Amino acid sequence: MSRLVIISNRVPPLRGRTRAAAGGLAAALSAALRTHGGLWFGWNGEVTETQSETVSIQREGSYDIATISLSTENHEEYYNGFANRTLWPLCHYRTDLVAYDRSFGVGYHRVNSLFARAVRPLLKPDDIIWVHDYHLIPCGTELRRLGLTQRIGFFFHIPWPPYDLVATLPEHRELVRALFAYDLVGFQTKHDVQAFLDYIVEETDAVHTSAGKLSCFGRSLSVAAYPVGIDAKTIASLAAQGEAKRHVARMVESLSGRRLIIGVDRLDYSKGIDRRFSAYGKLLERYPEHRAKVSMLQIASPSRMEVAAYQTMRRQLERLTGRVNGQYADYDWVPLRYVNRAYPHSALAGLYRSACTALVTPLRDGMNLVAKEYVAAQNPQDPGVLILSRFAGAAYQMPRALIINPYDEQSVVEALARALSMPLAERQERWEVLMASVSREDVDAWREHFLMDLQSSSATPPEE
Template identity: 55%
Template sequence: MSRLVVISNRVAAPSGSHSGAQGGLAVALQSALREHGGLWFGWSGEQTETFTGALHETQVDGVTYATVDLEEQDVEEYYEGYANRTLWPLFHYRTDIAEYERSFAGGYQRVNERFARTVAPLIRPGDAVWIQDYHLFPLGAELRKLGVENRIGFFLHIPWPPRRLLATLPGAKALAETMFAYDLVGFQADEWLQAFNEFALEDMGARMEGDMLHVGHRRVQACVFPIGIDAAEFVAMTQTTRARLTYRQMRDSAVGRDLIIGVDRLDYSKGLEERFQGYERFLEAHPEEQKEVFLLQIAPPSRGTVESYRRIRASLEGMAGRINGAHADYDWVPIRYVNRGYPRDVLAGMYRAAKIGLVTPLRDGMNLVAKEYVAAQNPDDPGVLILSRFAGAAEQLTEAVLINPHSADEMGDAIYTALRMPRDERIRRWRALMDVVEQKDVAWWSRAFTDALLTVEVAG
């Protein structure tokens, strides 16, 4: 069996604790690495004065974790710049805040070249290489330049934008051409796959033969592999001591009111401002529901050095204060807004206590919070998932209450519908959702991709 080499921007080496603090991607990749044996390579998260390519290595459960430090300029241009101020907003349809700086693009290319030079000597003949996400689009091409002939796959965790949006990126065609250095490219949802195919066919002159896209002498198979969660683990997590304690605390603090929960990284793609507006529209349209419900929004900060993230934090704090000021009473606050993160077992207890899971991103590659909320529910009395049509998860979770997050009225109506939904309908919807979450779990995702990578027809 081929050894697996995973390459990502950051490396999540196990800490030895199983408290549930690690995210779904780390869990999935560690599982695949343990199954195949291999190496996980990426940035350490630390900085150095001069890049040397010196490796920090550790081994856990037969898996080698190898990291390198980056220079301050690398972090500013590659990570904070091109990855998070150019590609992230553009690929989430926010051309209005995407920043196109030549230095950002230069730093992005430089770090991908450095990654390639550092990891190439670690790749053995027969290894299958699996590269993760938008930070590393050019890495496969750089490895090919160094003579790496192994099977190389790439998985994009975020959306791929429509061709007219992607065309606003300087060098868009060159970036898309790097995708043809891979043997297999995976997307979260059919919408993102179709957008990639359209750009390749219309803007790059690619041709489709069977399920292969061809450009020049290179060809790539592009497929959909929707990522999942470890459903069994998450269900079990709801029964842990800390989850059960959290559940009781949430129910006690609700004092008979219905809890609506949102859990999102503080990011403009998550539709948090629109969510607050939709919830406010619900309160205005149904004054009889005031004091009967409250929204708990958990939004841990991220990327605090980027101006657009500082702006959204200030905006949400202002909106929460305004809505609470307009509607709160001495014994009720409509929004509990919390800027901190919680371990996954604590979140499991919160999800289980919530009558509604409000997952309303403006664009999202997948959104695993939606799947975690479903997995956490009591089968005999489940809550209702309200889900944005523009999340990749909407292609799978069709029995959620699907909404347009840009419409405050539609969101307000959905909240009212969910609160009034009969128990038998809630159970029917939940069962259908849970079937998807269980069948297409994280093990299915990693196995489906690695199996496809190990069998894909490569160019001769």
Template identity: 55%
Template sequence: MSRLIVISNRVSAATGGATGAQGGLSVALTSALRESGGLWFGWSGNVTEEFSGQISFHREDGVTTATVDLEEQDVEEYYNGYANRTLWPLFHYRVDLAEYRRGFADGYQRTNERFAETVFPLIEPDDMVWVQDYHMIPLGQELRKRGCDNRIGFFLHTPWPPRRLLLTLPEASDLVATLFAYDVIGFHTDEWLQSFVEFVVFESGGVYEDGILKLEGRQIRLIICPIGIDSDEFATLATGKTAQQTFRQMRESANGRAMIVGVDRLDYSKGLEERFLGYERFLVESPEERKEVFLLQIAPPSRGTVESYKRIRSTLEGLSGRINGAHADLDWVPIRYVNQGYPRAVLAGVYRAARIALVTPIRDGMNLVAKEFVAAQDPEDPGVLILSRFAGAAVQLTEALLINPYSAEEMADAIRTALAMPKAERIRRWQAMFEVVCQQDVLWWRVRFTDALTQGHGT
């Protein structure tokens, strides 16, 4: 088989001894790299005074990683700037938070050129290259400029915004045009794919037919390829020693109350403020039930140097304090708000102990927490998933209680429905979702994309 070269902003190869602490993407890509004898390339996370292109190689458990350090200016303009202050909010429909600065765009382009210049000598003629996510949209074009004629694929892990929103980005058409250097582009859902097609067709004069998008003599194959989790591995984690210990700890801590759980990176796209307000609406409208439940919200901080992330953290701290101050009693606090992350084995135990999961992003490319919650449940007594209809996962997990996260009333109603749901209905809904999670897992996602990349070659 062809060797696989994975290129992403950060490298996170899973090792045999620490798989339980790794994300599903890492597990899937590591497996593919091990099978093909491939290479994972990206930023080391370290800063250097002057970019040299020096590569640090590391090989462990059959997987080779190659990383480079970036200059402080690169990190500020490429990563903190264009990636996380321009593209991330825009791709999640938050035009009000997007910052459009020429320096950000220049740094984004310069850093992608540096990535291409560094990784190109490592690519052999028969290699298959798979670029990950919005950090590296122009990378394929930069590799082509340097003479790379390998099959190159791109997968977008975020939503793709509607045409009118994307037009707020300066030189949006130029950025989109760089994607035609790829042979295959994968999206989580048809909605994101169709938004991309609409922009190219109506703004650039492209033609779309039979899954092939053509523009000015070039073409790319577009596929819907929703990412999954390693369902077998996560279900096993949920019955392991660490998870069971956590399960008992959470049940004892709950003291007979039903636990509602939310697990999200601290990010405005996750709908945490709306979630707290929806939960508060439930507390106000259901005085007879409110002391029978509590919300555990786990929200590890991220991107702390970006001002919008500082604001969301401050807002949530204030909101949780106000709700607890208004509704708590001597023996009960309605919200347990925790700003730290936990290993996956611990989270599996938390999910299994929860009666309800609130997964309510205002916009999300997929959302793997929803799938992890399903995989972790006890088949004899599963919990209920309340899921935003604006998450990519809602397309697959149709037996969840789907809600509009902007509506506090809908969220409060869904919490009441979930608490009252008979066991037979909970089992039926869970079985349907678990079947999807198992059938379209992370290995299915990886094979589906690499098969398409093997077969489809743009011209």
């Protein structure tokens, strides 16, 4: 059986380091490697003064984790630059935040070439290669240049934007052309697939082959939607175990009989946290009966704090927290608890279970696994209510959530009021439908569906 090789920007935590940060997706990919055997390659998180091409390899059970460091220049231009100041805001429809800096693009391609050169000696002729996310779009092209002919798949975890937004990139055609080095490209939703196809129709001369592929730039490519799931069984089990119960007890004690609304996100402008805080403040203004009867907990783990937009957002959220609490708090009640730290899944499972409502309101999101984790962590006898943005990829799979438009503050306020007053029978009915979907379309189904399609695809020869 062919080995599986995963290439991503970061790798899961190595043995001997904390594994709290390793989420469900990393666990699912690790499970695939344990089954198939193979290799996971990526950046080790270390930044050095000069670039080394030395690869460190550590055995992790039945597979290897191979890592490389990045120089300060490469980290700034590739990671902080093109990946997170160009592609990330563009793919989340924030062209006002996009930095069109040519040096970022140069660094981006340089690091993708570095990754390809570093991993190439570790590969075997029959390996199946799976490259992940927006950081590594050109990696397939660089691997083909080094002579690889085997099947290579690519999964794009974030939203693919409309073609006219893609076209704002100075080198957009070259970026899309790089995707045709792969045999299979997966997106989160059918909406993303259609946006990609719209670009192909408008900007290229691609044709559909008899095999259902796209043919362009001298290669054929399959494109499909593969919605990422979670390990629902594990989350449900964690929520019912001792450590989660301790967090539940601690949370319940601190609430003093009040109900809890929860939000859990990375600190990112795409998550709509500022609008969420404003809507919660409006709930307390328009529905005074909820004052001192409910509290909101927002967990926002810091990320990319070297980027100015994230620093600005953090200050903005701190001001909004102070405004809501200053207007409505009492000496024995803090309406809004805002926490800048990450928690392990065992703690999050307990906090999810403690909350009567989850407020998941991204302005644009590839999937949003928090929505699914909240559902999986609920007590079937007394489940909470999920309020979910229509602009999260998860909304396509979770229509029994209360679907809202995060740009419409009144709709969010009304959804909160409805969730807080929803009868038990309706909460249970909605939860049962949501839980069935989350369990059926879990992370194992996502992984196996993609790999099955990749293995059955026919590798096409490199472009001349």
